[in-house]
Amino acid sequence: MTTNHAFTRRSLIKHGLLMASASVAIPAFLDRSALAMGAMLGDLSSVPGVPDERVLVVVQLSGGNDGLNTVVPIFSPEYYRMRQGIAVSEKDAISLDKKQGIGLHPGLAGVKDLYDQGLMALVQGVGYPNPNRSHFKSMDIWHTADTTATGNGWLGRYFDSECCGEGKGESGTAEVDTKAGPPGIAIGRTAPLAMEGGVIKPVAFEDPSLFRWSARDMDKGLASAYDELNRREEIINGAAPAAKKQTNAEFLVRTSLDAQVSSDLIRKAVANKPATNFPTTDLGRQLSMVASMIKAGLKTRVYYTSFGSFDTHAGQGGTNGRHAQLLRQFGDAMKAFYTELKAQGNDQRVMTMSFSEFGRRVGQNASQGTDHGTAAPMMLFGPMVRGGVLNEHPSMRDLDDGDLRFTTDFRGVYAGVLNQWLKADATKVLDGKFKALDVLKG
Amino acid sequence: MQDTPASVAVNRKDDKDDSQITPSLLPLRREDFGYAQARHLLWRAGFGGTDAQINKLVSWGPEKSVDTLLGFTESGKPGGAGAFDPISPDRFDKDIMRPLTEDERREQRRAQQAQDEDTLAKFREARQERERMDRGQIAEMQKWWLTRMIETRHPMEEKLTLFWHGHFATNYRTIENSYHMFMQNQLFRTHAAGNFGELLAGIIRDPAMIAYLDNNDSRKGRANENLAREIMELFALGLGNYSEDDIKEGARALTGYTFEDDAFVFQRTNHDNSEKSILGQRGTWDGDDFVKIILSKKACARYIMRRMYHYLVADVPPDERGGDRNLDPAQQKVVRDLGDMLFSRKYDLKPVLRRLLVSNHFYSDAIMGQQIKSPVQLVVGAVRSLNTPVRDLSILNDALDLMGQRIFLPPSVKGWDGGRTWINTSTLFVRQNIMAFLIAGKKPQGFDPSANTERFNTDALFAGVSEDSLVAKREPAAVAMHLLKLTLGNAPDHGVAALQEFMQSRKNKVDQETVIGCLLLITAMPEYQLC
Numbered sequence: 001m002t003t004n005h006a007f008t009r010r011s012l013i014k015h016g017l018l019m020a021s022a023s024v025a026i027p028a029f030l031d032r033s034a035l036a037m038g039a040m041l042g043d044l045s046s047v048p049g050v051p052d053e054r055v056l057v058v059v060q061l062s063g064g065n066d067g068l069n070t071v072v073p074i075f076s077p078e079y080y081r082m083r084q085g086i087a088v089s090e091k092d093a094i095s096l097d098k099k100q101g102i103g104l105h106p107g108l109a110g111v112k113d114l115y116d117q118g119l120m121a122l123v124q125g126v127g128y129p130n131p132n133r134s135h136f137k138s139m140d141i142w143h144t145a146d147t148t149a150t151g152n153g154w155l156g157r158y159f160d161s162e163c164c165g166e167g168k169g170e171s172g173t174a175e176v177d178t179k180a181g182p183p184g185i186a187i188g189r190t191a192p193l194a195m196e197g198g199v200i201k202p203v204a205f206e207d208p209s210l211f212r213w214s215a216r217d218m219d220k221g222l223a224s225a226y227d228e229l230n231r232r233e234e235i236i237n238g239a240a241p242a243a244k245k246q247t248n249a250e251f252l253v254r255t256s257l258d259a260q261v262s263s264d265l266i267r268k269a270v271a272n273k274p275a276t277n278f279p280t281t282d283l284g285r286q287l288s289m290v291a292s293m294i295k296a297g298l299k300t301r302v303y304y305t306s307f308g309s310f311d312t313h314a315g316q317g318g319t320n321g322r323h324a325q326l327l328r329q330f331g332d333a334m335k336a337f338y339t340e341l342k343a344q345g346n347d348q349r350v351m352t353m354s355f356s357e358f359g360r361r362v363g364q365n366a367s368q369g370t371d372h373g374t375a376a377p378m379m380l381f382g383p384m385v386r387g388g389v390l391n392e393h394p395s396m397r398d399l400d401d402g403d404l405r406f407t408t409d410f411r412g413v414y415a416g417v418l419n420q421w422l423k424a425d426a427t428k429v430l431d432g433k434f435k436a437l438d439v440l441k442g
Numbered sequence: 443m444q445d446t447p448a449s450v451a452v453n454r455k456d457d458k459d460d461s462q463i464t465p466s467l468l469p470l471r472r473e474d475f476g477y478a479q480a481r482h483l484l485w486r487a488g489f490g491g492t493d494a495q496i497n498k499l500v501s502w503g504p505e506k507s508v509d510t511l512l513g514f515t516e517s518g519k520p521g522g523a524g525a526f527d528p529i530s531p532d533r534f535d536k537d538i539m540r541p542l543t544e545d546e547r548r549e550q551r552r553a554q555q556a557q558d559e560d561t562l563a564k565f566r567e568a569r570q571e572r573e574r575m576d577r578g579q580i581a582e583m584q585k586w587w588l589t590r591m592i593e594t595r596h597p598m599e600e601k602l603t604l605f606w607h608g609h610f611a612t613n614y615r616t617i618e619n620s621y622h623m624f625m626q627n628q629l630f631r632t633h634a635a636g637n638f639g640e641l642l643a644g645i646i647r648d649p650a651m652i653a654y655l656d657n658n659d660s661r662k663g664r665a666n667e668n669l670a671r672e673i674m675e676l677f678a679l680g681l682g683n684y685s686e687d688d689i690k691e692g693a694r695a696l697t698g699y700t701f702e703d704d705a706f707v708f709q710r711t712n713h714d715n716s717e718k719s720i721l722g723q724r725g726t727w728d729g730d731d732f733v734k735i736i737l738s739k740k741a742c743a744r745y746i747m748r749r750m751y752h753y754l755v756a757d758v759p760p761d762e763r764g765g766d767r768n769l770d771p772a773q774q775k776v777v778r779d780l781g782d783m784l785f786s787r788k789y790d791l792k793p794v795l796r797r798l799l800v801s802n803h804f805y806s807d808a809i810m811g812q813q814i815k816s817p818v819q820l821v822v823g824a825v826r827s828l829n830t831p832v833r834d835l836s837i838l839n840d841a842l843d844l845m846g847q848r849i850f851l852p853p854s855v856k857g858w859d860g861g862r863t864w865i866n867t868s869t870l871f872v873r874q875n876i877m878a879f880l881i882a883g884k885k886p887q888g889f890d891p892s893a894n895t896e897r898f899n900t901d902a903l904f905a906g907v908s909e910d911s912l913v914a915k916r917e918p919a920a921v922a923m924h925l926l927k928l929t930l931g932n933a934p935d936h937g938v939a940a941l942q943e944f945m946q947s948r949k950n951k952v953d954q955e956t957v958i959g960c961l962l963l964i965t966a967m968p969e970y971q972l973c
C-alpha cells in the first residue's frame with residue numbers, strides 16, 4: 001500500500017472532510033498509511049480484525065460503593081441484624097431474583113428497566129485475594145489488574161498489545177495499524193492508571209471547552225498567530241517521517257498538530273448534544289459526552305468515566321439519603337445512555353462495565369455509615385451481555401473478619417470482556433490466566 | 443565479620459590525562475562559550491536563567507560557570523553557612539505517622555482479643571485521621587520543594603536531588619509516611635554531587651526505601667528479594683551484569699536491615715550470617731558488603747553515568763538493559779569514559795560532572811536545544827527565566843500532576859521515563875495552559891475559576907538591552923527576535939513571522955500587553971518544550 005501524499009491533512013481540513021466524515025479517526029493516525037485514509041474516507045467500514053467497531057465504556061464508582069445496599073440480600077437475616085439503621089427493607093427493595101432472594105436498591109429503578117429488557121448482567125461477589133482496604137492501593141489493583149498494584153493499566157496494556165507490539169510505537173503517537181483504533185478517551189482531569197499503557201497514552205479531558213489553549217479567547221490576534229504556530233504547513237504538506245526517525249522537534253510539531261485536530265474533533269463532537277435528555281448530574285454529563293462522541297463516529301474503542309464519592313463512612317442513609325442519591329445518579333444516567341444509543345442505532349456496539357475499588361463491611365459502623373470492605377457486585381450493560389444474575393451472592397454467614405468472601409475474581413470479568421467482546425488475548429493483556437466469565441449472550 | 447570484600451581498586455590508569463581522553467570531552471574553548479552556550483548550561487545544570495544571569499556566565503567562561511554551579515557542595519550544605527533556606531529536621535512534623543506506643547499497642551491487643559469493637563473503631567478512626575493529616579503534609583512538602591527549586595541560589599543541587607529522586611524512585615502512596623520522604627529527600631540533597639557509594643550505602647539504611655521495597659519484612663530464612671533486585675537491576679548495575687543467584691544471595695546479605703520509627707536499625711537476630719557468594723565474591727557478607735561488592739564493578743560506574751547522561755545531556759533512553767546501545771558510537775565513548783573516570787575517582791561525582799559540563803560534547807549541536815523539558819523543568823524554568831509571578835503553588839503542583847510528574851509520587855520504582863513520554867495531546871495543552879497561567883494569570887485546564895490577577899512585569903526581560911537599540915525602541919521585529927532568543931535560544935523564521943503578525947494586529951503598539959501576548963505565543967510553540 002502506498003500513501004497518498006496528495007491528500008494531505010491540511011487539504012482534508014480545508015475541504016472539511018475531517019469534520020464531515022461519518023467515520024473519522026482521531027487525527028494522530030491520519031495519513032500515515034493508505035489504510036487510514038481509506039478508513040477515514042469511509043470506504044472501509046471497520047478496522048480489519050476487529051468485529052464491528054466494538055466499544056467498551058467503563059464507569060468507575062469511586063470511593064468504595066456499598067455493594068450490600070446496591071444489591072440487597074433480602075434473604076439474609078444477618079444483613080438486617082447488622083445494619084439496623086441503614087438496611088433497605090424487603091418492601092423498599094426492587095425484587096430482582098426471587099429464587100436467590102436479592103433485590104436492587106430503589107434508587108436503581110433505571111438499572112432495573114435495563115435488566116428487564118435483558119440489557120444488564122449483574123456479576124456478584126467480585127473481589128480478589130487478600131483484599132487491600134486502602135482506596136489508593138485497591139484502586140491501583142483494579143486498574144493494573146495486579147494484586148501488587150504495579151505495572152501499566154490493564155486497558156493501556158490492551159492498547160499496547162493490539163497496537164504495535166513491543167517497542168514499535170512511540171508514546172503518545174499510536175500508529176494507525178492498531179487493531180484497537182486510536183487511544184482511548186478518559187473524561188476527567190487526569191487519565192486513569194487503567195488507561196496508561198507503556199506505548200499508548202489516552203486522551204483525557206474534563207471539560208471539552210478547556211481541552212484547548214486557554215489564552216485563545218484573550219485576543220483575536222493571539223488565536224490566529226497560535227494556529228499558525230501549531231498547525232504548521234511544513235509538516236502538514238510533507239510526508240511524516242516514521243515516529244522513531246523524528247527529531248524531538250519534529251515530534252513536538254506533529255503532536256501539537258494532532259492536539260489541535262483532536263481538540264477540534266472532540267469539541268465538535270461533544271457540541272452536538274444527544275437527542276435524549278440526560279440527567280444534569282456528573283455521570284449524566286459524562287455519558288452524554290460519550291454518546292455524542294460515539295454518534296459523531298469517532299473510532300475510539302474505549303471510553304472511561306468516573307464519579308463519586310461512594311466513601312460513605314457516616315450518614316450513608318438507607319432507602320433515601322446520600323448513597324441512594326449516588327445510586328439514582330448511576331441508574332438514571334445508564335438508562336438515558338442506552339436509550340440514546342438505541343435511538344442512534346449504536347447500542348449493539350457498546351458494552352458498559354461498572355466497578356468500584358471495594359465494597360464495604362457487612363456491619364454498619366457507629367456513625368450510621370459503613371467502612372471499607374471487600375467484595376461487591378459489578379454490572380455489565382448492553383444488548384450483547386448475558387443478561388441476568390451471574391455467579392453466587394457471597395455468604396452472609398461465613399464472613400472473613402466481618403467482611404464478605406469474594407466469589408468472582410475481577411480479572412475473570414476483565415478476561416471475559418477482553419476475550420469475548422474486544423477479541424483480545426486476555427492472557428497476554430492480564431499477564432496470567434484467569435477463568436474468563438462468560439459475559440456475552442450464548 | 444571476618445571478611446571484607448575486595449574494595450574498589452584505585453586505578454589511575456582509568457583517569458586518563460587530556461592526551462588520552464576523547465576530544466569531545468576536552469574543555470570547550472572560552473571564546474566558544476557565548477550566550478547560547480551559557481543559556482544551555484543554565485537550563486541543563488539547573489532550571490534556566492534570566493538574561494542577566496546568562497550574560498554573567500558568558501563573562502565568566504565555561505569553567506568558572508560550571509565551578510560556580512557545582513559549588514553548592516561547599517556553600518550550600520544543608521544548614522551550613524551560605525545555604526539557601528537552611529533545612530532543619532523539625533521543619534515538618536515527624537510524629538504524624540509515628541508507630542503506636544507500647545501502651546497503645548497493649549490496648550489494641552486487648553481490644554482485639556475482647557472483640558471490643560468500639561475501641562477498635564477508635565483506633566481505626568485515629569489511624570485514618572493521621573493518614574489524612576499526613577497526606578496534607580506531603581502536599582506541603584511538594585510545595586516546599588517546588589519553592590526551593592524556584593528560589594534556590596544553587597539550582598544544580600535541586601536538579602540533581604530531583605535526579606536521585608527519579609533514580610531511587612520511592613512513592614509516598616505506598617509508604618504513607620511523609621516524614622520518611624522528607625528524610626530521603628535530605629539524603630539525596632546531601633549526596634547530590636557527592637559520592638555515589640555513600641549514597642548507595644545510605645539508601646539501604648533509608649526508612650522510606652526499606653519500606654517501599656519491603657526490606658522491613660526480610661529476615662533470615664525468608665529473605666525478601668525486592669531491594670536486592672532493584673539495587674542490581676535499576677539502581678546500580680543494570681540487567682546483564684548480575685545473575686538471579688546474585689539477587690538471592692544479596693537479599694540474604696540485606697536481611698535485618700530495617701527501621702524503627704524514623705531510624706535505621708540493624709536487627710542482628712533477623713540477619714542471615716551465613717556465607718554468601720555475590721558477583722563472584724564469597725564471604726559472610728552483610729548489606730554494606732553487598733554495596734561494596736557492587737561498587738567494585740566498573741559496570742556500576744558506567745551504569746550511573748548512563749542514567750545521568752540521559753537526565754542531563756541527551757533524550758536517548760537507556761536500552762532495555764539500562765545500557766548504552768541506543769547511543770551513537772561517539773556518545774557511547776563519552777559515557778564510557780565518564781563512567782571509567784567515576785570509577786577511578788572512587789565514585790566522587792563532582793569531578794566527573796565538571797568534566798562533562800565543560801566539555802565540547804555537552805555544547806555540540808546534537809545536544810543543545812534537543813531535550814524535552816520535564817514538567818518540573820517547564821514550570822520552574824519559566825518562573826526562573828522569565829521572572830513570572832509564582833501565582834499559586836497548589837495550581838502549579840496540580841499542573842505537574844496533570845503533566846505526569848508528581849514529586850514524591852513517581853509512577854513506579856523505575857522513576858519517570860522522561861523524554862517523549864512526557865508529551866501527548868492532553869499534556870501538551872496542560873503545558874501550554876500552565877504557561878498561560880504563569881504569564882497572564884489565565885486559569886489552566888480544569889482549575890478553580892478564580893484566575894490570578896497579579897501582574898507580570900515584563901520590564902526585566904529588557905534589562906540588558908542597550909538604550910539606543912531597536913529593541914529598546916520597541917521595534918516589532920527586533921522585539922520578536924529578542925524574546926525568541928531569550929526563550930528558545932534562537933529565533934526561527936516562523937516564530938518571528940507569527941509574533942510580528944500578532945503585533946500588527948495590535949497596531950504595532952509594543953506595550954506590556956503586547957509583550958505578554960508574545961510570551962503566551964512563544965510558550966505555546968512546540969519548540970518551547972525543548973531546552
